[in-house]
Amino acid sequence: MIRYNYQGGNVAALRELATRYSKEFLLNLFYKMYRIRLIEEAVAGNYHKDEMKTPIHLVIGQEAAVVGSCAVLKDTDLVYCSHRTHGVYLAKGGDINSMFAEFHCRLDGCTGSRGGSMHLMDKKVGMAGSSAIVGGAIPIATGFALSSQMQQKDNVTVVYLGDASVEEGVAWESINFAVLKNLPIIYFCENNFYSVCSPLHYRQPAHVPIHKKAEGFGLKTEFIDGNNVLAVYEASLRALQHVKENKGPVFIEATTYRWYGHHGSHEDADENAITGYRTREELNEWKKFDPVGMLKQVLLEDFAVDACIFEGYQQQISHEINQAFEFAMNSPRPSEEHLMRYVYSQ
Numbered sequence: 001m002i003r004y005n006y007q008g009g010n011v012a013a014l015r016e017l018a019t020r021y022s023k024e025f026l027l028n029l030f031y032k033m034y035r036i037r038l039i040e041e042a043v044a045g046n047y048h049k050d051e052m053k054t055p056i057h058l059v060i061g062q063e064a065a066v067v068g069s070c071a072v073l074k075d076t077d078l079v080y081c082s083h084r085t086h087g088v089y090l091a092k093g094g095d096i097n098s099m100f101a102e103f104h105c106r107l108d109g110c111t112g113s114r115g116g117s118m119h120l121m122d123k124k125v126g127m128a129g130s131s132a133i134v135g136g137a138i139p140i141a142t143g144f145a146l147s148s149q150m151q152q153k154d155n156v157t158v159v160y161l162g163d164a165s166v167e168e169g170v171a172w173e174s175i176n177f178a179v180l181k182n183l184p185i186i187y188f189c190e191n192n193f194y195s196v197c198s199p200l201h202y203r204q205p206a207h208v209p210i211h212k213k214a215e216g217f218g219l220k221t222e223f224i225d226g227n228n229v230l231a232v233y234e235a236s237l238r239a240l241q242h243v244k245e246n247k248g249p250v251f252i253e254a255t256t257y258r259w260y261g262h263h264g265s266h267e268d269a270d271e272n273a274i275t276g277y278r279t280r281e282e283l284n285e286w287k288k289f290d291p292v293g294m295l296k297q298v299l300l301e302d303f304a305v306d307a308c309i310f311e312g313y314q315q316q317i318s319h320e321i322n323q324a325f326e327f328a329m330n331s332p333r334p335s336e337e338h339l340m341r342y343v344y345s346q
């Protein structure tokens with residue numbers, strides 16, 4: 001199982017942190033993660049109908065990383081991310097109707113059907129953009145942090161990056177610049193140990209963890225269990241405080257694991273899977289550290305939460321999902337007249 005220097009990584013660590021918080025606070029974090037889980041399952045379950053005209057990259061298994069980190073942000077704080085957008089968008093307060101309409105290539109989509117799943121953008125909630133080019137969001141987000149600093153704005157920019165994006169030179173050029181200029185930015189690396197089908201140890205030397213590389217550039221760094229939503233929340237709070245105190249950018253490496261294939265709607269960890277790059281055994285091992293399941297267990301066992309609360313959540317979210325599908329299917333399709341909007345040329 002791939003888990004270099006894995007930190008915490010079990011329900012006991014989450015349980016210990018949970019003692020610092022109220023039941024309501026924890027239920028709120030749970031609801032946000034569970035909502036993303038159910039939405040992603042519904043997207044996966046309906047994808048074969050071919051009504052969603054977009055490639056998809058599901059975040060199932062990685063919910064704690066986005067929910068724990070976005071929980072410390074305000075609407076005016078900006079987030080950028082890679083192709084794996086759904087979790088960041090929803091955690092930042094994005095609208096499910098706009099997201100589903102975008103997947104269905106409709107005018108009510110958050111980019112009016114221009115972007116699809118890999119390019120969600122919604123300024124209302126501070127979802128400033130996303131890029132399908134590995135590492136592509138990093139310099140853009142760094143530029144936004146520079147702009148905020150020059151305009152003396154009080155906001156912070158967070159850019160979500162995968163473990164593969166630190167293999168792009170532009171990641172380190174941007175980070176070097178951010179340190180030099182003391183920019184108000186947090187680099188949040190969701191290390192899920194794979195770049196499509198290539199494991200991390202094929203691509204990067206095992207004795208130099210990603211946060212250690214960042215440390216060499218002079219940032220404050222954090223190395224956390226990205227499946228422990230409270231570890232993520234606390235590290236993000238520390239990072240936010242550091243940035244707000246004008247002490248410079250922060251790099252967070254959060255270890256996590258995606259359950260589904262790199263893209264598309266299926267799990268691919270199977271002996272019979274065409275890719276064959278990881279085993280069912282490895283996936284099952286990681287499923288023991290299910291971010292949603294671990295928090296549910298703590299809520300049930302330590303906070304005496306009644307199981308029917310979770311059933312209520314499930315019904316509420318399923319209803320929301322059904323309505324969002326309906327909304328998307330009823331939204332108008334773009335026409336030729338929309339094609340040239342926002343296209344500028346001289």
Ligand SMILES: Cc1ncc(C[n+]2csc(CCOP(=O)(O)OP(=O)(O)O)c2C)c(N)n1
Pocket residue numbers: 082083084132133134135161162163164165192194195196262
């Ligand atoms: C510059 C560039 N090279 C290659 C690709 C093809 N590609 C798309 S996603 C991906 C893997 C990205 O892995 P990671 O950054 O770890 O994010 P994850 O998919 O694990 O969330 C690759 C290589 C690309 N989109 N852009």
